Amino acid sequence: xxxxxxxxxxxxxxxxxxxxxxxxxxxxxxxxxxxxxxxxxxxxxxxxxxxxxxxxxxxxxxxxxxxxxxxxxxxxxxxxxxxxxxxxxxxxxxxxxxxxxxxxxxxxxxxxxxxxxxxxxxxxxxxxxxxxxxxxxxxxxxxxxxxxxxxxxxxxxxxxxxxxxxxxxxxxxxxxxxxxxxxxxxxxxxxxxxxxxxxxxxxxxxxxxxxxxxxxxxxxxxxxxxxxxxxxxxxxxxxxxxxxxxxxxxxxxxxxxxxxxxxxxxxxxxxxxxxxxxxxxxxxxxxxxxxxxxxxxxxxxxxxxxxxxxxxxxxxxxxxxxxxxxxxxxxxxxxxxxxxxxxxxxxxxxxxxxxxxxxxxxxxxxxxxxxxxxxxxxxxxxxxxxxxxxxxxxxxxxxxxxxxxxxxxxxxxxxxxxxxxxxxxxxxxxxxxxxxxxxxxxxxxxxxxxxxxxxxxxxxxxxxxxxxxxxxxxxxxxxxxxxxxxxxxxxxxxxxxxxxxxxxxxxxxxxxxxxxxxxxxxxxxxxxxxxxxxxxxxxxxxxxxxxxxxxxxxxxxxxxxxxxxxxxxxxxxxxxxxxxxxxxxxxxxxxxxxxxxxxxxxxxxxxxxxxxxxxxxxxxxxxxxxxxxxxxxxxxxxxxxxxxxxxxxxxxxxxxxxxxxxxxxxxxxxxxxxxxxxxxxxxxxxxxxxxxxxxxxxxxxxxxxxxxxxxxxxxxxxxxxxxxxxxxxxxxxxxxxxxxxxxxxxxxxxxxxxxxxxxxxxxxxxxxxxxxxxxxxxxxx
Amino acid sequence: xxxxxxxxxxxxxxxxxxxxxxxxxxxxxxxxxxxxxxxxxxxxxxxxxxxxxxxxxxxxxxxxxxxxxxxxxxxxxxxxxxxxxxxxxxxxxxxxx
Numbered sequence: 001x002x003x004x005x006x007x008x009x010x011x012x013x014x015x016x017x018x019x020x021x022x023x024x025x026x027x028x029x030x031x032x033x034x035x036x037x038x039x040x041x042x043x044x045x046x047x048x049x050x051x052x053x054x055x056x057x058x059x060x061x062x063x064x065x066x067x068x069x070x071x072x073x074x075x076x077x078x079x080x081x082x083x084x085x086x087x088x089x090x091x092x093x094x095x096x097x098x099x100x101x102x103x104x105x106x107x108x109x110x111x112x113x114x115x116x117x118x119x120x121x122x123x124x125x126x127x128x129x130x131x132x133x134x135x136x137x138x139x140x141x142x143x144x145x146x147x148x149x150x151x152x153x154x155x156x157x158x159x160x161x162x163x164x165x166x167x168x169x170x171x172x173x174x175x176x177x178x179x180x181x182x183x184x185x186x187x188x189x190x191x192x193x194x195x196x197x198x199x200x201x202x203x204x205x206x207x208x209x210x211x212x213x214x215x216x217x218x219x220x221x222x223x224x225x226x227x228x229x230x231x232x233x234x235x236x237x238x239x240x241x242x243x244x245x246x247x248x249x250x251x252x253x254x255x256x257x258x259x260x261x262x263x264x265x266x267x268x269x270x271x272x273x274x275x276x277x278x279x280x281x282x283x284x285x286x287x288x289x290x291x292x293x294x295x296x297x298x299x300x301x302x303x304x305x306x307x308x309x310x311x312x313x314x315x316x317x318x319x320x321x322x323x324x325x326x327x328x329x330x331x332x333x334x335x336x337x338x339x340x341x342x343x344x345x346x347x348x349x350x351x352x353x354x355x356x357x358x359x360x361x362x363x364x365x366x367x368x369x370x371x372x373x374x375x376x377x378x379x380x381x382x383x384x385x386x387x388x389x390x391x392x393x394x395x396x397x398x399x400x401x402x403x404x405x406x407x408x409x410x411x412x413x414x415x416x417x418x419x420x421x422x423x424x425x426x427x428x429x430x431x432x433x434x435x436x437x438x439x440x441x442x443x444x445x446x447x448x449x450x451x452x453x454x455x456x457x458x459x460x461x462x463x464x465x466x467x468x469x470x471x472x473x474x475x476x477x478x479x480x481x482x483x484x485x486x487x488x489x490x491x492x493x494x495x496x497x498x499x500x501x502x503x504x505x506x507x508x509x510x511x512x513x514x515x516x517x518x519x520x521x522x523x524x525x526x527x528x529x530x531x532x533x534x535x536x537x538x539x540x541x542x543x544x545x546x547x548x549x550x551x552x553x554x555x556x557x558x559x560x561x562x563x564x565x566x567x568x569x570x571x572x573x574x575x576x577x578x579x580x581x582x583x584x585x586x587x588x589x590x591x592x593x594x595x596x597x598x599x600x601x602x603x604x605x606x607x608x609x610x611x612x613x614x615x616x617x618x619x620x621x622x623x624x625x626x627x628x629x630x631x632x633x634x635x636x637x638x639x640x641x642x643x644x645x646x647x648x649x650x651x652x653x654x655x656x657x658x659x660x661x662x663x664x665x666x667x668x669x670x671x672x673x674x675x676x677x678x679x680x681x682x683x684x685x686x687x688x689x690x691x692x693x694x695x696x697x698x699x700x701x702x703x704x705x706x707x708x709x710x711x712x713x714x715x716x717x718x719x720x721x722x723x724x725x726x727x728x729x730x731x732x733x734x735x736x737x738x739x740x741x742x743x744x745x746x747x748x749x750x751x752x753x754x755x756x757x758x759x760x761x762x763x764x765x766x767x768x769x770x771x772x773x774x775x776x777x778x779x780x781x
Numbered sequence: 782x783x784x785x786x787x788x789x790x791x792x793x794x795x796x797x798x799x800x801x802x803x804x805x806x807x808x809x810x811x812x813x814x815x816x817x818x819x820x821x822x823x824x825x826x827x828x829x830x831x832x833x834x835x836x837x838x839x840x841x842x843x844x845x846x847x848x849x850x851x852x853x854x855x856x857x858x859x860x861x862x863x864x865x866x867x868x869x870x871x872x873x874x875x876x877x878x
Contacts, residue, residue, distance in 0.1 A: 250864075290856075
């Protein structure tokens with residue numbers, strides 16, 4: 001004790017040092033020490049700064065004592081502060097407010113009277129109201145007479161509320177005005193009225209308006225904590241613990257406390273043993289108070305076993321909750337747990353056991369659900385099996401992975417067998433049909449895919465994705481008429497789809513060519529005419545093809561007319577000459593036509609390059625390459641075009657032209673030229689994210705083994721930064737998605753993930769990557 | 782997301798018709814303009830139960846996956862009877878002035 005009260009004599013320190021110590025002590029909450037030092041300083045030098053230091057120390061110490069529950073000591077401290085004889089109004093208001101908080105209402109009001117027309121009066125009276133209610137019933141005497149009526153109303157309202165007489169509460173509260181020091185208490189009580197009627201929205205509306213410094217807010221806090229998740233999260237951890245404790249004392253039940261204990265144990269992610277013991281304790285209570293929640297608690301444990309459990313937990317679960325009706329032997333639990341642990345073979349075994357379980361217990365799956373459920377299980381197994389590379393895919397892996405002892409083995413039954421089994425069980429369901437069709441497509445088993453596609457369309461004739469995919473497949477097989485019919489059916493289902501319209505147009509062109517090659521010129525003309533109805537900015541190309549067809553048919557005049565239209569449409573002599581040269585070769589036109597268009601092509605190439613011609617001719621090359629067109633002399637033509645595009649870098653490009661050219665160069669894999677143009681675009685149009693993104697794409701098309709992630713990532717970063725700065729629209733969102741997809745692919749660029757990268761790559765670039773880039777290895781481009 | 786049956790307030794053996802009827806009832810009550818979060822939860826719940834296949838898929842692979850003790854506590858808290866507390870008790874529990 002003597003030590004506690006010893007004086008802090010500081011003979012060797014200067015006044016400034018002592019002051020610094022006092023301020024430091026106050027900052028650290030050592031107000032008693034701060035106060036003693038401040039008194040010494042003020043005694044030696046009674047300056048305004050030192051006076052402020054002394055005031056802060058007094059007030060800080062008084063608040064500290066009050067918060068520690070030593071109200072009398074706090075009042076004594078404040079009386080000491082009053083004896084300083086200081087008449088500063090702001091200081092007196094602070095003292096008055098603090099006195100009121102401590103319950104010394106009379107002294108507080110006396111102090112306030114020393115300040116004329118103090119704006120703090122309302123605050124002090126509010127604090128006085130709080131103190132009076134806190135000290136009820138004696139508190140009434142603390143208040144000035146003018147507040148007695150409102151005080152009585154509040155106490156009556158509390159009594160009515162406790163007795164469940166809510167109408168009387170409302171009636172009594174109506175007497176309290178908005179300016180009354182008891183208005184906060186009115187809000188508190190109205191909040192309780194709503195809370196007891198489970199109207200949490202209204203309760204919160206009232207409680208959110210409470211002054212956090214006042215007593216009503218503190219009284220509402222445990223209840224608000226219970227029903228307001230945002231408020232709960234906003235509290236400091238220590239406050240959360242305190243409020244939870246208060247809420248449990250006021251409204252809690254043993255059930256809630258036990259559940260919280262389970263929650264804490266499960267959150268620790270350790271052994272489930274303790275959680276199961278707690279569940280055993282809580283279950284009788286839960287069954288009695290909320291039996292409908294028992295299955296939900298069981299579900300929590302079921303999934304906890306899947307994520308963190310072990311084999312020992314199964315009997316524990318069974319003992320406490322019993323076996324689940326639809327998984328009596330826990331086969332599904334094991335299957336899901338093995339799936340989670342990426343042990344596909346074990347998961348496959350357990351899914352088969354579970355499927356047999358479902359078949360053996362149809363009563364658990366009433367109304368024919370059992371077969372559907374089994375079909376879904378087989379489908380699920382098929383998808384799992386399809387994720388493991390089969391023997392064919394294995395051959396594509398590098399040797400060290402192919403011969404790795406830990407590599408996943410193909411599952412048995414295979415994906416195909418699983419999907420077929422699923423189809424047997426639910427032949428009227430779309431999902432197994434589609435899964436089998438997609439599986440054959442991914443495995444490049446075209447003949448089987450076409451058969452599966454026909455089966456699917458026989459049951460679901462309007463299934464647009466399959467119609468479209470089948471159209472593509474049949475086109476590849478050269479069955480253009482059938483492909484066209486399927487694309488047209490798909491378009492009927494989705495007439496505004498631009499991509500589908502483009503595919504219908506292409507199908508017309510392919511069919512037209514087939515007719516033209518076979519000498520059926522009238523049919524070919526009809527198809528060319530139909531293709532023009534789906535131009536998508538490509539009508540010049542259609543007109544060129546049609547013109548070549550007319551030349552072949554011997555109608556030179558019509559051919560020239562169409563050629564003139566193509567020139568007018570395209571605006572580029574080079575692109576038209578190039579298209580006509582290609583068509584002359586592909587349709588085997590007589591020699592003079594080939595010579596003529598070859599000369600026109602060379603003449604156009606010799607002209608000074610322009611931006612428009614460069615974009616048009618690059619589009620033509622890209623369209624032919626994307627369409628899988630090959631012809632004699634193609635490589636020479638493409639080299640000439642790339643040389644032209646290289647010279648065209650001096651031309652004046654608009655932003656849109658550069659973007660289009662970049663996309664075309666990416667399509668034809670002219671990667672070095674693409675990078676040059678991207679760098680040009682990035683210099684000219686600094687805010688356009690497409691150029692860094694296309695430059696990153698120029699590395700991606702090299703394939704997984706040659707894609708340098710250290711070059712790609714900074715480009716993707718830059719593209720993302722620029723894209724995020726763009727206005728939010730569909731194009732921006734699509735670009736951000738593409739960037740994220742490329743990032744994911746970079747993440748898969750580890751040797752063990754190579755197969756996945758290959759899959760994603762094939763989906764994106766049509767599986768046609770090649771380590772030898774077209775022109776790049778042959779020369780400059 | 783918690784149990785979609787609980788979100789829609791339906792028993793687990795409800796059929797297509799009952800689920801659709803309840804869904805329409807709830808979206809009328811909780812419009813996306815006024816209750817965007819609640820509406821999204823209802824929509825998600827309906828999507829996982831809209832037909833027999835989605836219900837079976839949910840039952841086979843998802844049922845209980847997003848369940849949590851926290852949600853159970855929340856439900857008990859919201860649904861249990863609220864005891865009326867006297868001022869004296871309240872003041873004694875919330876001691877700090």
